[in-house]
Amino acid sequence: MKLSVIGSGHVGLVTGVCFAEKGHEMLCVDHDTEKLARLKKGESPFYEPGMNELLQKHLATGRLKFSGRTEDAVEFGQAIFICVGTPSTPRGKADMTYIEKAAQTIAENLKEYRLVIEKSTVPIQTGERLKRTIARYVKGDAQFDVASNPEFLREGTAIEDTLKPDRVVIGVDSAKAEALLREIYAGFNCPIVVTSVGSAELIKHASNSFLALKITFANWLARLCEASGADVEQVVHGMGLDHRIGRHFLNAGIGYGGSCFPKDVDALAHIAEELRVDASLIRLISDTNKSQLQRFYEKMESELWVLNDKTIAIWGLAFKPNTDDLREAPALRLIDMLKKAGAKLRVHDPVAMPNTRKVHPDLYYARDAIDACAGADALAVCTEWPQYRELDLAKVKASLRVPIVFDGRNCLDRKRAAELNIRLLGIGKGPIGAQ
Numbered sequence: 001m002k003l004s005v006i007g008s009g010h011v012g013l014v015t016g017v018c019f020a021e022k023g024h025e026m027l028c029v030d031h032d033t034e035k036l037a038r039l040k041k042g043e044s045p046f047y048e049p050g051m052n053e054l055l056q057k058h059l060a061t062g063r064l065k066f067s068g069r070t071e072d073a074v075e076f077g078q079a080i081f082i083c084v085g086t087p088s089t090p091r092g093k094a095d096m097t098y099i100e101k102a103a104q105t106i107a108e109n110l111k112e113y114r115l116v117i118e119k120s121t122v123p124i125q126t127g128e129r130l131k132r133t134i135a136r137y138v139k140g141d142a143q144f145d146v147a148s149n150p151e152f153l154r155e156g157t158a159i160e161d162t163l164k165p166d167r168v169v170i171g172v173d174s175a176k177a178e179a180l181l182r183e184i185y186a187g188f189n190c191p192i193v194v195t196s197v198g199s200a201e202l203i204k205h206a207s208n209s210f211l212a213l214k215i216t217f218a219n220w221l222a223r224l225c226e227a228s229g230a231d232v233e234q235v236v237h238g239m240g241l242d243h244r245i246g247r248h249f250l251n252a253g254i255g256y257g258g259s260c261f262p263k264d265v266d267a268l269a270h271i272a273e274e275l276r277v278d279a280s281l282i283r284l285i286s287d288t289n290k291s292q293l294q295r296f297y298e299k300m301e302s303e304l305w306v307l308n309d310k311t312i313a314i315w316g317l318a319f320k321p322n323t324d325d326l327r328e329a330p331a332l333r334l335i336d337m338l339k340k341a342g343a344k345l346r347v348h349d350p351v352a353m354p355n356t357r358k359v360h361p362d363l364y365y366a367r368d369a370i371d372a373c374a375g376a377d378a379l380a381v382c383t384e385w386p387q388y389r390e391l392d393l394a395k396v397k398a399s400l401r402v403p404i405v406f407d408g409r410n411c412l413d414r415k416r417a418a419e420l421n422i423r424l425l426g427i428g429k430g431p432i433g434a435q
């Protein structure tokens with residue numbers, strides 16, 4: 001089928017290459033000319049494992065094309081996926097500016113039936129607003145449907161997640177929309193969950209908020225463990241084996257970040273309050289998450305006494321491994337706090353250093369993780385890249401000026417650290433090593 005995508009960012013581009021892989025003909029549009037130039041050359045504007053290969057493959061098969069004109073999307077595809085950003089406003093509400101603009105462009109260029117599909121994460125009732133907007137701006141009498149098809153991909157495993165999803169959710173209010181979406185997903189081997197448009201919208205916000213809640217619950221438990229002498233990893237292991245609970249996302253650390261959880265949790269609280277539903281449970285997720293990083297900073301301050309003029313190594317800048325996405329990355333907030341306190345920072349990340357350099361040109365960008373530690377008074381781990389876990393801690397100790405490590409992701413080998421007499425301070429467990 002001929003399909004269009006408006007917005008060729010993380011979600012739009014993954015949608016484009018994955019549907020091309022499934023045999024559809026794709027046109028992806030974006031109004032960012034720099035991004036577009038790279039895409040047309042077969043170069044992904046962001047780091048995502050497997051992306052460059054699929055992009056180049058389908059530029060060559062001719063099943064994937066790019067355009068800078070959003071109007072082209074309306075003409076090309078029988079179905080149009082809206083994949084534009086839905087950032088937070090300063091008050092935490094989802095900003096619908098890009099969605100509305102896309103809807104207006106669709107309306108103004110609508111000549112024959114189109115299925116307009118929200119793939120961006122949007123608050124419940126957006127579908128109704130989209131319908132109303134398109135109906136207001138449409139010029140002729142062309143028909144359209146609006147459907148919701150939320151995206152559940154995770155950056156870092158986005159292609160695998162999209163080609164082999166746990167489920168596909170389609171929110172529709174017409175048989176024609178359902179039939180088209182079923183045809184689009186015919187090549188996918190997973191349950192298709194058909195709901196109303198509003199339920200599909202809510203499934204996405206609710207899923208992200210629930211996952212954020214699991215992380216936050218583990219972080220709260222970590223506080224209790226630190227206060228009582230228990231070990232949070234033992235606690236979540238014991239909990240997670242219960243299949244009603246599950247082990248995924250029950251990880252204590254320095255808090256969640258990224259382009260989705262922080263804004264989606266806030267947006268869910270906001271829409272609930274707009275609908276006069278008490279949102280204190282959801283609000284607490286966000287507040288507890290923010291204070292988790294503050295506690296980590298205070299732990300560093302308490303251990304190191306004076307931060308001014310201390311040299312601190314930071315491992316991991318991206319909000320999670322396998323991405324160069326820095327949106328709401330805890331490491332960036334920590335860098336701001338440490339810089340303010342007068343610390344000198346030596347940072348490392350396997351892929352996110354070029355993006356970090358744009359916001360913090362004044363840091364020392366290390367050649368590798370060991371170089372980051374050279375002469376440092378302490379090391380803080382902010383992202384659990386697998387290569388950090390695998391590093392020989394003897395080399396880390398030899399490189400540091402003082403062997404103090406703050407493991408913000410509980411990812412380093414505590415037994416090995418104890419053998420080497422490294423002072424290791426994790427999350428939700430007592431420190432090990434000499435004072």
Ligand SMILES: NC(=O)c1ccc[n+]([C@@H]2O[C@H](COP(=O)([O-])OP(=O)(O)OC[C@H]3O[C@@H](n4cnc5c(N)ncnc54)[C@H](O)[C@@H]3O)[C@@H](O)[C@H]2O)c1
Nearest residue numbers: 007008009010011030031032070084085086098120121151
């Ligand atoms: N990134 C993720 O992991 C992820 C996962 C699931 C859902 N989502 C949701 O998907 C949506 C998109 O997220 P993203 O991370 O891909 O954002 P992004 O910022 O990477 O990409 C959005 C793109 O849309 C383009 N754009 C905006 N308006 C346009 C228009 N009118 N015409 C053409 N292009 C336009 C922008 O230039 C940008 O390239 C958001 O709602 C997000 O919450 C993201």
